[in-house]
Amino acid sequence: METQPVIELKKVSFSYDGITVLEDVDLIVREKDFLSIVGPNAGGKTTMMKIMLGLLKPSTGSVRIFGQPPAKTRSRIGYMPQHASLDALFPVSVLDVVLMGRLGNGNRFGLFRKSDRETAMEALKEVEMDEFTKRSFSELSGGQQQRVLIARALASDPDLLLLDEPTSNIDMAVETELYEILKQLNEKITIVLVTHDLGFVSHYVKSVACVNRRVVVHPTSEICGEMIHEIYGSRVHMIRHDDITGGTDTCV
Amino acid sequence: MSEFLIDLHQQTFLQYALLTGILASIACGIIGSYVVSRRITYIAGGIAHTVLAGLGAARYCQVVFHCDWLHPLYGAVVAALIAAIVIGLVSLKARQREDTVIGAVWAIGMAIGILFIFKTPGYNEDLMSYLFGNILMVSADELWLIAGLDILVVTAGLLFYNQLLAVCFDEEFARLRGINADFYYLLLLCLTALTVVLLVTVVGIVMVIALLTLPAAFAGQFSKRLWQMMLLSTIFTMGVTSSGLALSYGPDLPAGATTILLAGAVYLAGIVLSRLLSALRS
Numbered sequence: 001m002e003t004q005p006v007i008e009l010k011k012v013s014f015s016y017d018g019i020t021v022l023e024d025v026d027l028i029v030r031e032k033d034f035l036s037i038v039g040p041n042a043g044g045k046t047t048m049m050k051i052m053l054g055l056l057k058p059s060t061g062s063v064r065i066f067g068q069p070p071a072k073t074r075s076r077i078g079y080m081p082q083h084a085s086l087d088a089l090f091p092v093s094v095l096d097v098v099l100m101g102r103l104g105n106g107n108r109f110g111l112f113r114k115s116d117r118e119t120a121m122e123a124l125k126e127v128e129m130d131e132f133t134k135r136s137f138s139e140l141s142g143g144q145q146q147r148v149l150i151a152r153a154l155a156s157d158p159d160l161l162l163l164d165e166p167t168s169n170i171d172m173a174v175e176t177e178l179y180e181i182l183k184q185l186n187e188k189i190t191i192v193l194v195t196h197d198l199g200f201v202s203h204y205v206k207s208v209a210c211v212n213r214r215v216v217v218h219p220t221s222e223i224c225g226e227m228i229h230e231i232y233g234s235r236v237h238m239i240r241h242d243d244i245t246g247g248t249d250t251c252v
Numbered sequence: 253m254s255e256f257l258i259d260l261h262q263q264t265f266l267q268y269a270l271l272t273g274i275l276a277s278i279a280c281g282i283i284g285s286y287v288v289s290r291r292i293t294y295i296a297g298g299i300a301h302t303v304l305a306g307l308g309a310a311r312y313c314q315v316v317f318h319c320d321w322l323h324p325l326y327g328a329v330v331a332a333l334i335a336a337i338v339i340g341l342v343s344l345k346a347r348q349r350e351d352t353v354i355g356a357v358w359a360i361g362m363a364i365g366i367l368f369i370f371k372t373p374g375y376n377e378d379l380m381s382y383l384f385g386n387i388l389m390v391s392a393d394e395l396w397l398i399a400g401l402d403i404l405v406v407t408a409g410l411l412f413y414n415q416l417l418a419v420c421f422d423e424e425f426a427r428l429r430g431i432n433a434d435f436y437y438l439l440l441l442c443l444t445a446l447t448v449v450l451l452v453t454v455v456g457i458v459m460v461i462a463l464l465t466l467p468a469a470f471a472g473q474f475s476k477r478l479w480q481m482m483l484l485s486t487i488f489t490m491g492v493t494s495s496g497l498a499l500s501y502g503p504d505l506p507a508g509a510t511t512i513l514l515a516g517a518v519y520l521a522g523i524v525l526s527r528l529l530s531a532l533r534s
Contacts, residue, residue: 053428055424055427055428074428074429074430075429075430077428079425079428081422081424081425085422085424086421086422087289087291087421089289089472090289090420090421091285091289091472091475091476091477091478091480091481092417092421092477092478093476093477096417096477096478097421099414100414100417100418100421100422100425100426100429101429103414103415103418103426103429103430103431104429104430104431111414112414134476135476136476136477139476152425156429
């Protein structure tokens, strides 16, 4: 008998103001999978993630997360939103941000317990940001902020991690570090991430869902330049860090 | 200045005025910090101007229908809360029309207030004190009401600190963590409404927005965390309301306007200072 899928989308369609964003999407994500959702801008990637979170309701079709409607299983999902959606000047410390991941874990008045702080600290350790606890979130570099947001998602003790563009506005070296961290986390939890740089990510993820209104899922081994061409409909440079330790880049 | 200190010992109206300023400052520092970091200053402005409708209507009922218990401040509280909820619901349900609705609520509130004040028999000097504040007129009854509102706002603002912080910083994430984000957003707007009423007694409707935002914006430049911003901004507000009162008393200047000018001056000095600090660091 096969184990219950972590995410199951059946015949999901979504339209916004009469425009079809997603059409007839079938998707199954199994435990400990590492799925990357790729596709052109406005192709429906973020919409698909928000449907998984239950923030958007599909026009037709069904969504099951751990076999239940998303709203019921949210507490098992760790989510990292697109970086650009946050206010860069907000007065909040690194620990404050990560503690937000502990909200809704049974503490009524939102007072954090000692165990909440410990979990938050552990999450910060996982992303190697535990020395920055007291720093102001707005002072951090883009890559550091992304790691703090991943720690916030981890602080919820999730069984499923959903990341929306975790590598936007950070440089290649930092991106590599970030994916190494995710790869380690993937030993314990299922990860789904939205990204636009398919070529790079293919080195780390196990499968790729190509979203452009419709969804096609490939195992990573199938990814090649031609396929990218097919999804994006134009010539795209594919960069693959085949040898990370040596630091040589191979452009395909 | 010395005249102020001497009279402060003898005159209860001055003691009431000073106390009103200090009490309002606590709510102002806490809620102002939420308002500035969540960037809803414009909503606070809309709520502030609607207060005139409540003040005017209650005063009209007092004079015309002899409802003596209906103090204008009660009217202000009701009008501010209605405005907060209307604006809040619109901004939650129909975000794209938010600014239009705020503008409409703002102007309609003022229009209702002006009509009531115009139709209230007797002198219409009330209008001026509502618009520009008259902290020296605060009575013992009003002071009790102000203290009650202050305790309510400060308690709620601090009790739900973590939730409000999460909702202000990242509403979507808070929602996913099982926080009722809509409820806390409306709560924040209602607390803002009550704080606005407190501040109307200090500086008047027109200048509320300055006192709500300038101290918080000043404090924000030197704070790493929201509670530090609240603390600093509370101290700032206490400083300017008290010294505004003291400085205006001798030369018989309007206390509200003096307070706001002081706040503006300190805010500008703060910007220059923080620029200098960051220039020195780099």
